[in-house]
Amino acid sequence: MAAIDVEPTKIEAAMRTLKLSGHVGFDSLPDQLVNKSVQNGFVFNILCIGETGLGKSTLMDSLFNTNFESSPSPHNLPTVKLKAHTYELQESNVRLKLTICDTVGYGDQVNKEDSFKAVVDYIDAQFEAYLQEELKIKRSLPSYHDSRLHVCLYFICPTGHGLKSIDLVCMKKLDTKVNIIPIIAKADTISKTELQKFKSKIMQELQANGVEIYQFPVDDESVSEVNGTMNSHIPFAVVGSTDFVKIGNKTVRARQYPWGTVQVENESHCDFVKLREMLIRTNMEDMREKTHARHYELYRRRRLAQMGFSDVDADNKPLSFQQTFEQKRSAHLQELQQKEDEMRQMFVQRVKEKEAELKEAEKELHSKFDKLKKDHTEEKKRLEELRKKIEDDTIEFNRRKQQSAQSHHTLTLGKSKKK
Numbered sequence: 475m476a477a478i479d480v481e482p483t484k485i486e487a488a489m490r491t492l493k494l495s496g497h498v499g500f501d502s503l504p505d506q507l508v509n510k511s512v513q514n515g516f517v518f519n520i521l522c523i524g525e526t527g528l529g530k531s532t533l534m535d536s537l538f539n540t541n542f543e544s545s546p547s548p549h550n551l552p553t554v555k556l557k558a559h560t561y562e563l564q565e566s567n568v569r570l571k572l573t574i575c576d577t578v579g580y581g582d583q584v585n586k587e588d589s590f591k592a593v594v595d596y597i598d599a600q601f602e603a604y605l606q607e608e609l610k611i612k613r614s615l616p617s618y619h620d621s622r623l624h625v626c627l628y629f630i631c632p633t634g635h636g637l638k639s640i641d642l643v644c645m646k647k648l649d650t651k652v653n654i655i656p657i658i659a660k661a662d663t664i665s666k667t668e669l670q671k672f673k674s675k676i677m678q679e680l681q682a683n684g685v686e687i688y689q690f691p692v693d694d695e696s697v698s699e700v701n702g703t704m705n706s707h708i709p710f711a712v713v714g715s716t717d718f719v720k721i722g723n724k725t726v727r728a729r730q731y732p733w734g735t736v737q738v739e740n741e742s743h744c745d746f747v748k749l750r751e752m753l754i755r756t757n758m759e760d761m762r763e764k765t766h767a768r769h770y771e772l773y774r775r776r777r778l779a780q781m782g783f784s785d786v787d788a789d790n791k792p793l794s795f796q797q798t799f800e801q802k803r804s805a806h807l808q809e810l811q812q813k814e815d816e817m818r819q820m821f822v823q824r825v826k827e828k829e830a831e832l833k834e835a836e837k838e839l840h841s842k843f844d845k846l847k848k849d850h851t852e853e854k855k856r857l858e859e860l861r862k863k864i865e866d867d868t869i870e871f872n873r874r875k876q877q878s879a880q881s882h883h884t885l886t887l888g889k890s891k892k893k
């Protein structure tokens with residue numbers, strides 16, 4: 475078809491800009507898009523990585539202003555596991571299918587070397603499921619529940635001393651697979667001056683180890699300023715709480731201590747509001763988009779290359795999917811043919827070997843039979859001779875017996891005549 479053969483550059487060359495003389499109506503396209511998206515609802519998947527009891531569930535409850543009713547995890551698991559829960563949330567007319575995926579037992583093992591493996595496998599499994607759906611002939615992506623993780627909140631222990639090696643190793647392994655936002659958990663346990671030092675130490679360590687964390691995008695003018703400023707506040711120091719405290723005439727989410735109250739949504743107390751602003755209110759769509767266009771794309775490219783697909787041939791010349799498929803198909807058929815030939819040859823060889831073996835056995839049997847036959851004949855001859863000899867002996871015996879009977883009779887007769 476000629477239309478397919480036209481190169482993109484040629485299409486552009488033939489393009490002209492025209493002015494409309496009246497209202498046509500395609501300026502409603504963005505609205506149509508918004509309506510359709512609202513109708514379909516949205517999906518957002520959060521991965522929370524952090525040691526047991528670091529406040530992951532409490533922060534999720536605080537962020538979405540609800541109670542996800544999660545239960546505490548055990549501390550003595552032999553391996554790290556991932557637990558995902560999906561919730562349907564609605565705010566005005568916007569429906570959000572939210573999945574929160576939690577690490578269970580992270581950092582609890584004595585040997586923490588493989589702690590990241592379960593997480594990497596889980597992320598890859600979600601990419602793989604999406605890829606398999608995409609590769610189906612009859613695919614249903616619009617109704618498919620996309621479980622790919624859009625963001626990873628990495629909970630850093632508020633030690634004040636910098637990152638642990640498990641943090642660095644894990645984030646390094648994940649930085650090409652998911653948008654990472656590092657956060658300092660339970661930030662109410664660090665003093666104000668320590669916190670600043672802690673934050674810059676963490677950033678230094680991340681940089682020194684080449685860990686790429688998610689940067690809020692600054693290319694969109696409407697949010698570039700706020701995103702730019704927020705990028706300099708990473709890692710956010712957050713506090714979560716499920717308790718509410720009355721302050722003045724307002725009830726706020728807070729943590730109460732004997733010496734005072736930490737308000738979760740007070741910006742001078744912690745960065746919770748900044749995190750919520752960036753994660754939910756400003757950049758949720760960017761994270762969804764980056765997951766698809768960057769992380770999933772990378773996974774897909776690697777997997778297709780693994781399966782033997784490529785956009786170029788050995789000489790770096792463009793190759794279509796169909797060409798690659800046909801090449802692979804013919805190579806596969808050739809391989810099959812070769813295997814079939816090999817198997818046939820092997821079969822013939824085996825049959826020949828078996829035939830020779832059988833012939834040898836037959837020969838052996840024949841010679842055994844001949845020997846037996848010869849032995850039998852000799853035995854028969856010997857027995858015949860023996861029989862003949864016995865017969866002769868019997869005849870001789872009978873003859874002698876008769877002879878002796880006769881001589882005895884004559885002798886008796888002679889005696890009686892004398893009387």
Ligand SMILES: Nc1nc2c(ncn2[C@@H]2O[C@H](COP(=O)(O)OP(=O)(O)OP(=O)(O)O)[C@@H](O)[C@H]2O)c(=O)[nH]1
Pocket residue numbers: 524525526527528529530531532533545546547548576578579659660661662663712713714715729
């Ligand atoms: N000081 C302080 N304590 C917190 C904070 N967030 C949560 N906690 C407390 O830490 C404990 C554990 O909180 P969770 O939210 O259950 O922690 P988690 O990480 O979900 O724990 P697991 O799911 O069991 O791994 C609870 O007693 C919380 O009240 C915080 O920001 N500061």
Ligand SMILES: [Mg+2]
Pocket residue numbers: 530531532544545546547576
């Ligand atoms: Mg929890």
